[in-house]
Amino acid sequence: MCGIVGYVGNEQAAPLLLEGLSKLEYRGYDSAGVAVYDPSTGLSVHKAKGRLAVLDKMLDGGRSVPGRVGVGHTRWATHGAPSDVNSHPQISRSGRIAVVHNGIIENYAELKDFLQGQGVPFTSETDTEVVAQLVEYFCEHDGVDILEAVGRCLRRIEGAYALGILCADAPDQIIAVRKDSPLILGYGDGCSFLASDVTALIRHTRRVGYMDDGEVAVLTKDGIQCYNHLMQPVEKEISYVDWEIDAAEKGGYEHFMFKEIMEQPQAIRRAVGPRIRDGEVFFEDFALSDDYLRQVKKIYIVACGSSYHVGMVGKYNLERILRVPVEVALASEFRYMDPIVDGATLVIVISQSGETLDTMAALREAKRLGAKILSLVNVVGSSIARESDQVLYTWAGPEIAVATTKGYSTQLVVLDLFGLHMARVLGTIDAETCRAILEEMLRLPEKMEAVLENKDAIQYYASQYFNHNSVFFIGRNVDYAMGLEGSLKLKEISYIHSEAYASGELKHGTISLIEEGTLVVALGTYARLFDKAMSNIVEVKARGGDVLALTTEDHGQEMAKVANGVVTIPNTHPMLLPSLGVVPLQLFAYYVALMRGCDIDKPRNLAKSVTVE
Numbered sequence: 298m299c300g301i302v303g304y305v306g307n308e309q310a311a312p313l314l315l316e317g318l319s320k321l322e323y324r325g326y327d328s329a330g331v332a333v334y335d336p337s338t339g340l341s342v343h344k345a346k347g348r349l350a351v352l353d354k355m356l357d358g359g360r361s362v363p364g365r366v367g368v369g370h371t372r373w374a375t376h377g378a379p380s381d382v383n384s385h386p387q388i389s390r391s392g393r394i395a396v397v398h399n400g401i402i403e404n405y406a407e408l409k410d411f412l413q414g415q416g417v418p419f420t421s422e423t424d425t426e427v428v429a430q431l432v433e434y435f436c437e438h439d440g441v442d443i444l445e446a447v448g449r450c451l452r453r454i455e456g457a458y459a460l461g462i463l464c465a466d467a468p469d470q471i472i473a474v475r476k477d478s479p480l481i482l483g484y485g486d487g488c489s490f491l492a493s494d495v496t497a498l499i500r501h502t503r504r505v506g507y508m509d510d511g512e513v514a515v516l517t518k519d520g521i522q523c524y525n526h527l528m529q530p531v532e533k534e535i536s537y538v539d540w541e542i543d544a545a546e547k548g549g550y551e552h553f554m555f556k557e558i559m560e561q562p563q564a565i566r567r568a569v570g571p572r573i574r575d576g577e578v579f580f581e582d583f584a585l586s587d588d589y590l591r592q593v594k595k596i597y598i599v600a601c602g603s604s605y606h607v608g609m610v611g612k613y614n615l616e617r618i619l620r621v622p623v624e625v626a627l628a629s630e631f632r633y634m635d636p637i638v639d640g641a642t643l644v645i646v647i648s649q650s651g652e653t654l655d656t657m658a659a660l661r662e663a664k665r666l667g668a669k670i671l672s673l674v675n676v677v678g679s680s681i682a683r684e685s686d687q688v689l690y691t692w693a694g695p696e697i698a699v700a701t702t703k704g705y706s707t708q709l710v711v712l713d714l715f716g717l718h719m720a721r722v723l724g725t726i727d728a729e730t731c732r733a734i735l736e737e738m739l740r741l742p743e744k745m746e747a748v749l750e751n752k753d754a755i756q757y758y759a760s761q762y763f764n765h766n767s768v769f770f771i772g773r774n775v776d777y778a779m780g781l782e783g784s785l786k787l788k789e790i791s792y793i794h795s796e797a798y799a800s801g802e803l804k805h806g807t808i809s810l811i812e813e814g815t816l817v818v819a820l821g822t823y824a825r826l827f828d829k830a831m832s833n834i835v836e837v838k839a840r841g842g843d844v845l846a847l848t849t850e851d852h853g854q855e856m857a858k859v860a861n862g863v864v865t866i867p868n869t870h871p872m873l874l875p876s877l878g879v880v881p882l883q884l885f886a887y888y889v890a891l892m893r894g895c896d897i898d899k900p901r902n903l904a905k906s907v908t909v910e
């Protein structure tokens with residue numbers, strides 16, 4: 298939610314800020330703005346409602362705005378509708394302090410009342426303006442410098458925030474602050490950067506520092522000084538980012554989503570290959586000891602959205618091989634449901650971004666209750682990764698499209714790997730079975746490539762059904778879990794109403810919605826329940842529904858006897874079926890959205906990284 302950038306150095310800032318924002322637009326895209334300081338013009342603020350392209354055009358790619366220091370913002374509105382005035386940067390009354398913010402200032406109303414009582418006028422509906430006005434209030438009222446004023450402001454504000462602050466009275470620096478919202482420092486030669494995400498920095502520097510909660514940083518062209526919450530100087534560890542720059546570019550594809558779908562075989566290779574040795578799972582420096590795993594009585598999987606759907610697959614797979622109860626909880630519900638968690642509970646937190654606020658809050662609640670946390674995270678150095686007892690990175694590479702694809706599929710295999718590792722520790726799976734599943738896992742990328750080669754068939758089915766207004770996904774067991782993801786993919790990017798049901802539930806209500814021509818995507822890849830899948834298809838057909846079915850090659854012909862259309866995936870181990878089966882569902886959603894003319898990479902009202910509650 299919202300992207301922040303900052304630059305101070307010898308180059309013109311505005312073009313660099315706009316370029317950085319273009320990499321962060323996936324985080325929010327209802328308005329954008331920059332504040333730049335130049336000795337001749339002072340602090341100038343430029344902002345516009347709409348996509349970044351509007352601002353970019355207005356500023357001629359940044360060329361019309363002089364200055365070598367500045368901050369920028371791309372917004373996902375929380376307080377105040379998308380509008381020019383509510384866009385960031387927000388400025389103080391005198392116009393001398395500009396603030397960009399990602400997060401929510403929870404006590405903004407009370408602070409606004411206080412400031413208004415002191416005669417400070419407000420111009421926007423945002424919570425962020427409070428920060429700009431409060432910092433200026435401390436500068437003027439207490440006669441302190443900008444850094445001290447920021448420190449005083451931090452003692453007053455509550456909530457989650459990443460802030461970039463530029464002040465006309467100290468124009469050689471940017472002040473950055475982080476609490477519960479990501480913020481990354483970039484160390485360049487003769488320049489310093491600030492960004493919500495490394496993708497915005499990587500063209501200019503690979504040397505980054507991940508800010509910790511409560512930290513304040515002062516960026517100048519000569520370097521970056523960090524302070525802890527007591528404003529004592531701290532030494533920041535510098536990490537090196539080894540991502541390929543191309544990984545965060547479209548590379549000739551029309552959409553990031555399609556590129557990321559196509560990248561899945563390679564991503565799976567990266568996530569799995571190094572973690573299999575001699576027919577066993579191998580995790581380097583794994584902090585959850587065998588003794589610890591042996592005393593685990595219950596596993597909780599906690600996540601949001603697609604990551605939660607990975608957890609749903611995980612419940613079936615893990616319970617089957619571990620014989621340990623697995624509960625899956627929506628992170629947004631977890632901390633409010635008084636969860637039964639203790640030292641014998643392993644909590645597995647799944648998050649592509651590693652920054653989802655609900656997931657982070659659930660992690661902290663689970664820790665407070667005494668559980669150990671294993672996280673499956675894609676973004677290296679993200680907050681969830683850093684607060685976990687053990688992180689298993691999914692190594693999917695940067696995922697830019699709001700709709701996750703390779704993020705999801707890499708989470709699936711890494712969770713399977715963990716399940717197999719734990720099953721070997723518990724002795725619930727023998728070495729031979731484990732080896733066979735791992736060998737099959739190594740074949741997944743090749744099989745996935747075969748699924749991707751069949752994309753024209755899926756495009757054809759999309760052309761048949763793209764103008765439907767309502768779709769149902771049905772399946773049992775792992776097929777049901779996979780249906781949840783297929784349904785979410787479709788609705789989030791094509792805006793078609795779509796729901797996923799466990800097939801057996803149809804007759805308990807949903808079947809009344811099936812009428813002539815209703816599209817039902819029937820998932821029947823799980824061989825053990827294939828006959829039941831067939832029966833459900835027949836029931837839907839009998840009520841006039843159109844059935845597009847998904848099954849394995851072995852069952853394709855059989856299914857074609859009852860369904861209107863069939864897509865097949867290669868046969869594989871039951872545990873791995875969702876890894877292959879989700880790919881046609883992603884492609885189906887993609888093509889349907891394309892045919893409906895939707896903004897595929899940036900669906901309305903959404904953002905990639907959800908850092909508000």
Ligand code: M6R
Binds near residue numbers: 652699
């Ligand atoms: O970064 P996370 O995995 O924590 O994100 C969780 C959800 O916000 C995310 O999966 C969301 O549902 C996607 N847009 C689905 O495509």
